[in-house]
Amino acid sequence: MAVNSPLPVAEDLKPVHGIEIGFAEACIKKPDRKDVLVMKLAPTATVSGVFTKNRFCAAPVQVSKANLAAASSGGEKIVALLVNTGNANAGTGDSGLADAQATCAALAKLLDCHPQQILPFSTGVILEPLPVAKVVAGLPDAVANLQLDNWYNAAEAIMTTDTQPKAASRTVTIGGHTVTMTGISKGAGMIKPNMATMLGYLAFDAKVAQPVLDQLVRHAADHSFNCITIDGDTSTNDSFMLIATGAGSLVIDSAGTPEYEALKEAVTDISRNLAQQIIRDGEGATKFITITVEEGASVEECRKIAYSIAHSPLVKTAFFASDPNLGRILAAIGYAGVDDLDVTKLDMYLDDVWVAKNGGRNPDYQEADGQRVMKQSEITVRVKLARGDATATVWTCDLSHDYVTINADYRS
Amino acid sequence: MAVNSPLPVAEDLKPVHGIEIGFAEACIKKPDRKDVLVMKLAPTATVSGVFTKNRFCAAPVQVSKANLAAASSGGEKIVALLVNTGNANAGTGDSGLADAQATCAALAKLLDCHPQQILPFSTGVILEPLPVAKVVAGLPDAVANLQLDNWYNAAEAIMTTDTQPKAASRTVTIGGHTVTMTGISKGAGMIKPNMATMLGYLAFDAKVAQPVLDQLVRHAADHSFNCITIDGDTSTNDSFMLIATGAGSLVIDSAGTPEYEALKEAVTDISRNLAQQIIRDGEGATKFITITVEEGASVEECRKIAYSIAHSPLVKTAFFASDPNLGRILAAIGYAGVDDLDVTKLDMYLDDVWVAKNGGRNPDYQEADGQRVMKQSEITVRVKLARGDATATVWTCDLSHDYVTINADYRS
Known part of the structure; x- marks a missing residue:
């Protein structure tokens, strides 16, 4: 499992x-x-x-x-x-x-x-x-x-x-x-x-x-x-x-x-x-996700953003579905609570695929490339903030039907 | 629906x-x-x-x-x-x-x-x-x-x-x-x-x-x-x-x-x-939950605790399952980030049922009573902090299989 x-x-x-x-x-x-x-x-x-x-x-x-x-x-x-x-x-x-x-x-x-x-x-x-x-x-x-x-x-x-x-x-x-x-x-x-x-x-x-x-x-x-x-x-x-x-x-x-x-x-x-x-072996996990946030002003803000992505039910269900609905990751970055974040300098990668550039869709990004990575069982999300030298990494998993099943049934 | x-x-x-x-x-x-x-x-x-x-x-x-x-x-x-x-x-x-x-x-x-x-x-x-x-x-x-x-x-x-x-x-x-x-x-x-x-x-x-x-x-x-x-x-x-x-x-x-x-x-x-x-009409919602946190030192801390409960996937799946696994609510209160919270003064109610008293299980609490309320489609969680006069209310829903289905399938 x-x-x-x-x-x-x-x-x-x-x-x-x-x-x-x-x-x-x-x-x-x-x-x-x-x-x-x-x-x-x-x-x-x-x-x-x-x-x-x-x-x-x-x-x-x-x-x-x-x-x-x-x-x-x-x-x-x-x-x-x-x-x-x-x-x-x-x-x-x-x-x-x-x-x-x-x-x-x-x-x-x-x-x-x-x-x-x-x-x-x-x-x-x-x-x-x-x-x-x-x-x-x-x-x-x-x-x-x-x-x-x-x-x-x-x-x-x-x-x-x-x-x-x-x-x-x-x-x-x-x-x-x-x-x-x-x-x-x-x-x-x-x-x-x-x-x-x-x-x-x-x-x-x-x-x-x-x-x-x-x-x-x-x-x-x-x-x-x-x-x-x-x-x-x-x-x-x-x-x-x-x-x-x-x-x-x-x-x-x-x-x-x-x-x-x-x-x-x-x-x-x-x-x-x-x-x-x-x-x-997370409850219901089908994928292992590494989230690295780089070029932050502090480790704390990098961790804030990494956890915001890692906790988003919408991001987690997209991973479960292998659906490159990657705007959900941007939304999670945006509400992470880094109030002075300038998103027009932000880049995002999915493994080797450059998805977002200067806060918008990378003109060279092809959905087929995102789809290819999303199908993998191990995926790295890399976010570059262009604010400093700090870095943080968080590991998480996807949110699947089995998570709901396990936790709707834990005590029985 | x-x-x-x-x-x-x-x-x-x-x-x-x-x-x-x-x-x-x-x-x-x-x-x-x-x-x-x-x-x-x-x-x-x-x-x-x-x-x-x-x-x-x-x-x-x-x-x-x-x-x-x-x-x-x-x-x-x-x-x-x-x-x-x-x-x-x-x-x-x-x-x-x-x-x-x-x-x-x-x-x-x-x-x-x-x-x-x-x-x-x-x-x-x-x-x-x-x-x-x-x-x-x-x-x-x-x-x-x-x-x-x-x-x-x-x-x-x-x-x-x-x-x-x-x-x-x-x-x-x-x-x-x-x-x-x-x-x-x-x-x-x-x-x-x-x-x-x-x-x-x-x-x-x-x-x-x-x-x-x-x-x-x-x-x-x-x-x-x-x-x-x-x-x-x-x-x-x-x-x-x-x-x-x-x-x-x-x-x-x-x-x-x-x-x-x-x-x-x-x-x-x-x-x-x-x-x-x-x-x-939340995605996959089967229950409407009202969370009221009372007797807080500030509205902000009441909201923090209410949202912590409302966002816990474990609490939300327990509501979906009608499972009175109510310790999950205490855990969510405990990690809400109110660092000086004295849990030994905290009480919790589920509708009219007094579940937790002074931070522990109310000796008079019967699981059958918790079960009765959890089966309802409208449930109120009431938390009393014994810290002041502030109050906040948050409304949320449960986390069901349909939430996962809808969000693993949104773009198709």
């Missing part, structure tokens, strides 16, 4: 020393599916994360933020991450917070640590109470099967409306040290992350100081998960967690070194891959 | 003295449909209008704005409005401007006036050159059948993907004077007006001074067309024109009088009716 996104191969997902993974089938929403995930960290590990900016951020997000802040500022280290699908535990008020803490307490007891050393995560339906007893009942199974080589199962355990698991692995050599990194993510609707997306987890086996890891996770998120959108709906549960297990030989104590730059590049690359897998 | 919106009855649309209407079938995009409209004004008439804020505003919008500004500031009076469907003449650069002016010149010749005394309007596909010759060829027919009693034909002549014409009439008595008002509008996609919508025309037979009319049209637009959205796509061609023909006995020279207030109320009421007809 996903657009040019082959199914991950379990054998290609490399174990990362310093992180063990266990899962369970806890029947949270449906039977016979993995819906509880535990990731247990070595004592050498550091963890950093970015979370949704949605004001209705979920109870587990609030608890994870607090526990992570305590650990990052010298408190007891994080011991494990706990994820459940089937229920978001968002819009659940004070009882939702107590529920999230109850699941942490139950796992802490099994792992012989304090509840504050657990980071909880949830995904699923909003405004419904978390079935705490079911989550807790699944924990002994998940802890019993903790092992290094469980990433494929982990990717499956965090799926909701995803049609396939999302994962990626890399081995890079930095300063003579081999670093192994593996990550997983999930979508597939309510996707317009603002800080990070629900859910991405990326681990590698270097040892990284906390402030450096904090800087790294923000950079990686800003250049990957924070550049994707399916439907413009920023979830209540978005979280992207970066874990440096410290089990390998590479040690990074400060940013700005060549080793840090190499690690940053590798982490950002794999993050982008995980983020793009979410778009390729 | 439209949601609880009966077809206008031609006999109920009252002629407004001082404005004559003619139409033609000019085969601009398709044969056998009215696609050119001329509205000729009495010398006593004043005209005011609001136009799209889309930076890619169409060539006819640019010409109309310039001609209207000249007339309003003491130049020669506006003699006629000219509308074509089938082509938006937007994203067409300098040649588009010349095309719009050419149609004005042709009509001016037939009406024995200057081209600057014509206001041109277009609606249809963007980024394609206006077939000027076809428009011009239709003008003699349109001028030949100019008559007072042609409003139903006018409503039909401005339709694009609308499934039915939109029109309304009122007779009000103000200060002992009878005022007759009739208006028409069209949608049905690319609807999130920012100033006004493509296209609304409202005429009445009082005599109103230009600055007063300018004030009146802004008030009416802000409380009607500027409160609706179908898909969040602000068109390049939005225009709402208010015409005071001056043919009746009521004369209004200044705002702030009881007569002005009565006229304002009547004009706003009929504008709201015309705007809501657009939503009821």
Whole structure:
């Protein structure tokens, strides 16, 4: 189903020393599916994360933020991450917070640590109470099967409306040290992350100081998960967690070194891959669209225009139909909110086809050329603003009948 | 097809003295449909209008704005409005401007006036050159059948993907004077007006001074067309024109009088009716949704939240499915961009059903009650922010399979 996104191969997902993974089938929403995930960290590990900016951020997000802040500022280290699908535990008020803490307490007891050393995560339906007893009942199974080589199962355990698991692995050599990194993510609707997306987890086996890891996770998120959108709906549960297990030989104590730059590049690359897998498996997606806005006065205005195009239902349905009704893209640029935009200097390309020139139809543009590109499953829209040097790229998908079908039927 | 919106009855649309209407079938995009409209004004008439804020505003919008500004500031009076469907003449650069002016010149010749005394309007596909010759060829027919009693034909002549014409009439008595008002509008996609919508025309037979009319049209637009959205796509061609023909006995020279207030109320009421007809006939609409946000710190933040709900594809598909998956509404409130929103004080209602209380699920809320309301064809979402006294209302519709079908097929 996903657009040019082959199914991950379990054998290609490399174990990362310093992180063990266990899962369970806890029947949270449906039977016979993995819906509880535990990731247990070595004592050498550091963890950093970015979370949704949605004001209705979920109870587990609030608890994870607090526990992570305590650990990052010298408190007891994080011991494990706990994820459940089937229920978001968002819009659940004070009882939702107590529920999230109850699941942490139950796992802490099994792992012989304090509840504050657990980071909880949830995904699923909003405004419904978390079935705490079911989550807790699944924990002994998940802890019993903790092992290094469980990433494929982990990717499956965090799926909701995803049609396939999302994962990626890399081995890079930095300063003579081999670093192994593996990550997983999930979508597939309510996707317009603002800080990070629900859910991405990326681990590698270097040892990284906390402030450096904090800087790294923000950079990686800003250049990957924070550049994707399916439907413009920023979830209540978005979280992207970066874990440096410290089990390998590479040690990074400060940013700005060549080793840090190499690690940053590798982490950002794999993050982008995980983020793009979410778009390729977006609800109902039939096309993968890259929108690049160039020559802007600021990155912010480039992103504004790129998101305006990416969120337009008219643009998205035209992509679905392979219809080069490209004036809809100009309209979306025009209402993006860049109030002093001089459209008479604006150019637009569809892949190699020059469609709009100085704000009007390029006299050399032929509809057959636009039609040819629109039929592809991968399309790049390039907009040149002639206002400056800034650039931004956003990845999105089309809007199809299946999106409506899936979301008119999600809870049944 | 439209949601609880009966077809206008031609006999109920009252002629407004001082404005004559003619139409033609000019085969601009398709044969056998009215696609050119001329509205000729009495010398006593004043005209005011609001136009799209889309930076890619169409060539006819640019010409109309310039001609209207000249007339309003003491130049020669506006003699006629000219509308074509089938082509938006937007994203067409300098040649588009010349095309719009050419149609004005042709009509001016037939009406024995200057081209600057014509206001041109277009609606249809963007980024394609206006077939000027076809428009011009239709003008003699349109001028030949100019008559007072042609409003139903006018409503039909401005339709694009609308499934039915939109029109309304009122007779009000103000200060002992009878005022007759009739208006028409069209949608049905690319609807999130920012100033006004493509296209609304409202005429009445009082005599109103230009600055007063300018004030009146802004008030009416802000409380009607500027409160609706179908898909969040602000068109390049939005225009709402208010015409005071001056043919009746009521004369209004200044705002702030009881007569002005009565006229304002009547004009706003009929504008709201015309705007809501657009939503009821929104592309693929099966439900009419009213979103009211109360107790905000400012009208602006109330509107932000209302539009965030109204534009969420997840909320719109849930309405289509009659699925009380109401956590999606909370998520949309949370990412609306009101950064200091305290969700623990927020309440939400669906018609009479109290769904969310202090940011969580109301303990007394029963899903059966939510289900009952979601099945209705008219639904009100009410959000209380507990931050102040401001209120805003937005009208929208659901997102159905037919929206995708219509917009994946619009040009064929």
